[in-house]
Amino acid sequence: MIETVPGEFETIMKLYNLKHPDEIVSFSLAVRQGMGSDRGLFFPLKIPFLQDVNALLKLPFVERSCRILDAWIGSELGSDVVERMIKQAFDFALPIVEVESGIFSLELFHGPTLAFKDFGARFMAQCLGTFAGDERITILTATSGDTGAAVAHAFYGLENVHVVILYPEGRISPMQEKLFCCLGRNIQTIAVAADFDPCQELVKKAFVDADIRAKLRLNSANSINISRLLAQICYYFEAVAVAGSVDDLVFAVPSGNFGNLTAGLLAQAMGLPVKRFIAATNSNDTVPRYLQNRQWLPGKTVATSSNAMDVAEPSNWPRVEAVYQARGGRLDELLGISVNEEQTFESMRRLHACGYLSEPHAAVAASALRQSLKSGERGVFLATAHPAKFKESVEQVLGIELELPPELARVRDCRILSRRISNDFLKLKEVLLG
Numbered sequence: 001m002i003e004t005v006p007g008e009f010e011t012i013m014k015l016y017n018l019k020h021p022d023e024i025v026s027f028s029l030a031v032r033q034g035m036g037s038d039r040g041l042f043f044p045l046k047i048p049f050l051q052d053v054n055a056l057l058k059l060p061f062v063e064r065s066c067r068i069l070d071a072w073i074g075s076e077l078g079s080d081v082v083e084r085m086i087k088q089a090f091d092f093a094l095p096i097v098e099v100e101s102g103i104f105s106l107e108l109f110h111g112p113t114l115a116f117k118d119f120g121a122r123f124m125a126q127c128l129g130t131f132a133g134d135e136r137i138t139i140l141t142a143t144s145g146d147t148g149a150a151v152a153h154a155f156y157g158l159e160n161v162h163v164v165i166l167y168p169e170g171r172i173s174p175m176q177e178k179l180f181c182c183l184g185r186n187i188q189t190i191a192v193a194a195d196f197d198p199c200q201e202l203v204k205k206a207f208v209d210a211d212i213r214a215k216l217r218l219n220s221a222n223s224i225n226i227s228r229l230l231a232q233i234c235y236y237f238e239a240v241a242v243a244g245s246v247d248d249l250v251f252a253v254p255s256g257n258f259g260n261l262t263a264g265l266l267a268q269a270m271g272l273p274v275k276r277f278i279a280a281t282n283s284n285d286t287v288p289r290y291l292q293n294r295q296w297l298p299g300k301t302v303a304t305s306s307n308a309m310d311v312a313e314p315s316n317w318p319r320v321e322a323v324y325q326a327r328g329g330r331l332d333e334l335l336g337i338s339v340n341e342e343q344t345f346e347s348m349r350r351l352h353a354c355g356y357l358s359e360p361h362a363a364v365a366a367s368a369l370r371q372s373l374k375s376g377e378r379g380v381f382l383a384t385a386h387p388a389k390f391k392e393s394v395e396q397v398l399g400i401e402l403e404l405p406p407e408l409a410r411v412r413d414c415r416i417l418s419r420r421i422s423n424d425f426l427k428l429k430e431v432l433l434g
């Protein structure tokens, strides 16, 4: 177990609670706690700035990622520990495909659960494995689609970790559900008769419930956990390394809870040359509206084909604002674009006409990128999930038949083991303590 002694605390990265700035913790404590008091998000007091970005961009992905994360947590954990964790977490491909001249897809879906969440969840599992020692922990998390699978696989079979995952019943794709609801053993899944936002609310309530806290050592594996965000910084560097940057690269990030975008902004704050970011949402457009008129007015969640982004109250938004504040930037630099269903399908068809297969989340980002790219700019959209995870909508929109990759073919006929509950905190409490 890694603990910091008072003297060491002076030299390591510290994080503060965005709601209570006096609450300051080490990285390992932030990872174990997940959230600060009052459900506040942890945010670094200082963002490390890399002096040698050009040299770093020449390194292979894993080696470069070790250096990037070493700048954050090397002084606390030791560079050798950081290196071991990265090597074990990032052991899959990360291709960048030029789909049209000057438009790149950053394919983040080649991990074991075919979604970008594998980067964060696998790294977080490494962190907890390093910090937790013999302590038995319960990971409690809500998923709008892909977090569930990534977390379940990252922690599957670990003796001291019990994983409980809530998801909105009927609002994730059948393939997404199969990927994490058939595992059993230490993975318990709960289908809630509600949208994603209430699932997230139930989880938040559990974290502040005195009875639950007294009995369980709770941890959240949502993108509110800072370890996940740090891991995600690394692939933005890879995109710039492969596409090559003359300060002309624009990133379009398909956004739901805004963890992915936060990681990109942190990469930029570390010195990565990025011209600008686009926050691409589906019809759940709280952020694009806010960026236009500075009024935070979350609407009711709307169900869309990019269901993992059906989030009306993105929990990472305070961090997005905090990054701009920390680097003395202005929120005006961020463009928000909301892409409706017809535009999403049109984007999928257009990419397909270029010989590129995509699913609705990537297509939202690609559409936003196309709408906004100016002459002299090149763009990267983040392809956050494998098209086969959204087999039904991809086949319907493109009129094609998709073959399942082995990861999905394996689970297609497995039985769903989820327990169903209504949107009722007492029911969840019963399950957790029962």
Ligand SMILES: Cc1ncc(COP(=O)(O)O)c(C=O)c1O
Pocket (backbone or CB within 6 Å): 115, 144, 145, 146, 147, 223, 254, 255, 256, 257, 258, 259, 260, 261, 308, 309, 361, 384, 385
């Ligand atoms: C496929 C996919 N794309 C995009 C997102 C949105 O990412 P974020 O919540 O970090 O904004 C998610 C989140 O679950 C996702 O699963």
